[in-house]
Structure formats: structure tokens, C-alpha cells
Amino acid sequence: xxxxxxxxxxxxxxxxxxxxxxxxxxxxxxxxxxxxxxxxxxxxxxxxxxxxxxxxxxxxxxxxxxxxxxxxxxxxxxxxxxxxxxxxxxxxxxxxxxxxxxxxxxxxxxxxx
Amino acid sequence: xxxxxxxxxxxxxxxxxxxxxxxxxxxxxxxxxxxxxxxxxxxxxxxxxxxxxxxxxxxxxxxxxxxxxxxxxxxxxxxxxxxxxxxxxxxxxxxxxxxxxxxxxxxxxxxxxx
Numbered sequence: 001x002x003x004x005x006x007x008x009x010x011x012x013x014x015x016x017x018x019x020x021x022x023x024x025x026x027x028x029x030x031x032x033x034x035x036x037x038x039x040x041x042x043x044x045x046x047x048x049x050x051x052x053x054x055x056x057x058x059x060x061x062x063x064x065x066x067x068x069x070x071x072x073x074x075x076x077x078x079x080x081x082x083x084x085x086x087x088x089x090x091x092x093x094x095x096x097x098x099x100x101x102x103x104x105x106x107x108x109x110x111x112x113x
Numbered sequence: 114x115x116x117x118x119x120x121x122x123x124x125x126x127x128x129x130x131x132x133x134x135x136x137x138x139x140x141x142x143x144x145x146x147x148x149x150x151x152x153x154x155x156x157x158x159x160x161x162x163x164x165x166x167x168x169x170x171x172x173x174x175x176x177x178x179x180x181x182x183x184x185x186x187x188x189x190x191x192x193x194x195x196x197x198x199x200x201x202x203x204x205x206x207x208x209x210x211x212x213x214x215x216x217x218x219x220x221x222x223x224x225x226x227x
Contacts (some may be wrong), residue, residue, distance in 0.1 A: 033214045043151075043201060045218035091157070095214050099170075101147075105156040 002027045003093050006104035014112050020067075021077045021107045023092030032096035034068065034075045034083070039106075040088040051075065069108045079109075087111045115140035119204050119219035127227055132177075132191040135223050136204030139185065144206040146187040147216065148179055151201040163187060199226045 001027045010034040013019035025034070036048040051059045051068050058066050063083075067076045079086055116139045126132060138144050148160040159172045161179035169179050176195050180188045187204060201223050205216040 037218075043223075045203060045205075047215050047217070050215055067203050073214060093216075100159065100162065101216055103157045 002029075002094060002096070002102045002104045004092055004104040006092055006107050008107045009105070010108045010110075012110040012112055013079075015084060016102055017082055018078060019082055019109065021079075021090050021092075021109065023075045023077070023104055025073050025075065025092070025094045025102070027073070027094065027096060029096040032094060034066075035063070035093040035095075035101075036066070036075075036077045037091045037093060037103075038086075038088045039091065040085075046089075049077065067103045082111045083113060084111050115206075115217065117204060117206055117219040119202075119222055121222060122220065123223045123225075124212040125225045126194050126227060128196055129193050132189070132194050132198070132224070134189040134202055134204075134224075135217055136139050136189075137185055138206045141185070141206070141208065143184060144208060146181060147205040147207075148187065149203040149205065151203060151209060151221075152199075157203065161189070194226045196226050199224055 005024045007022055031052045034051045038046045038048045047068055049059050049061045049064050051066050058068050063080045065078045087110050088104045090107050091106045094102045118137050128138040145164050147162045149157040150160055151157050161169055161171055161204055163169050163181045164185055166181055177191050201221050203221045207216045
């Protein structure tokens with residue numbers, strides 16, 4: 001069975017500071033993809049970043065980067081220079097076929113001005 | 114570019130009434146389509162997914178059904194709504210097995226069953 005665990009239900013960070021959101025997953029598959037999605041108060045789900053399991057290099061998208069540890073099955077998201085617009089629910093997700101995503105339960109991030 | 118539409122945006126329905134939520138995708142062909150439910154602003158529960166016209170896979174036994182009458186149209190239905198059907202419903206699409214797998218979500222429908 002595939003599972004995704006986000007152990008931090010809520011987090012907060014001061015504006016302009018850095019915050020790391022944790023995600024672990026469990027799978028016996030070797031080839032898969034990992035994602036972080038952001039859901040702001042509007043509830044629109046927005047793709048933040050993607051990581052292919054076969055790539056050793058950590059993905060980066062502007063202020064967002066991941067720390068992918070395949071052996072440890074860990075996939076954390078680092079947000080640098082936090083902005084008020086980063087306030088949202090963040091979901092970690094995992095897929096190993098094109099058909100089914102496995103989502104974590106989410107981390108609610110609040111950026112404090 | 115690809116876009117995904119959902120309607121209605123909000124819906125208030127009495128218990129026992131029927132339901133029809135519609136999702137359409139533009140700018141792509143033969144997408145994988147998904148229906149999710151999100152309760153109380155928390156995690157997403159996959160309800161149905163479809164890899165082609167008329168092909169529906171159900172993840173959770175429930176009061177709901179899905180249909181895909183056209184390549185880029187996905188419909189979520191119920192004959193008789195229950196109070197427990199209240200929630201936020203999200204439709205999503207992905208490009209399929211040979212693509213990068215990410216899913217793109219519609220704006221969602223907030224359903225309140227009274």
C-alpha cells in the first residue's frame with residue numbers, strides 16, 4: 001500500500017524567513033513522482049514543484065526547493081523568503097502510475113507579517 | 114494552453130435531491146480525469162478516475178457515480194444526496210501515462226446538503 005504522511009498539521013513563519021514542511025511516504029515502487037501542491041484560501045489547487053524519483057538532483061522553483069531523500073522516503077519542501085501570499089494549505093503527493101495520486105493530509109502554513 | 118472548468122461553483126441541495134456536477138477540459142486530448150472530495154479543508158479523497166470515454170474506476174463505495182460521455186467531459190452524479198455528501202469537490206486532469214503525471218485542478222464546487 002502507498003501512503004503519504006505529513007506530520008505537521010499547522011506551521012507558521014515570519015515574513016521573509018525560511019520554513020520547511022515535512023513529508024514522508026511509503027512505497028515499494030522504484031520509479032515514481034512526487035509533488036507539492038498549494039491550496040490558498042480560494043481553494044484552487046496549484047502545483048508548486050515536482051520531483052522525479054530517478055533524479056538525484058533536488059528540484060527548485062524560484063523560492064521553493066525540495067530535499068528529496070529516496071532511501072529515507074522523505075520529501076520536504078523549503079520555502080525561502082516567505083511571503084504573505086504563501087499562506088495556504090500545502091499537500092504532498094505521490095504517484096507511480098498515471099492513474100492515481102496519493103495525497104497527504106496537508107500542512108496549514110501561516111505567514112506572519 | 115489547457116484549462117479546466119467546473120460548475121457550479123457553489124450548490125445548496127436538500128437531502129434526497131439529485132446531483133450533477135460537471136467538469137470540462139480544454140486544450141488537450143484523451144486526458145485522465147479525476148473527481149476528488151475534500152471535507153473540512155483537509156485531505157483529498159479520490160472518488161473516481163477515468164482514462165477514457167466510458168471508462169470509470171471507483172475508489173470508494175458511496176452514494177455517488179461518475180460518467181464520461183465525451184473525451185473531455187466528466188460528470189459526478191447522485192440520485193439521492195445524503196448529508197454526508199457535503200464537501201468541496203475538485204475535478205482534475207493529467208496528461209496520461211507517458212507524460213509527467215502532474216494533475217491540474219479545477220476551481221472546485223462547494224456542495225452543501227441541507
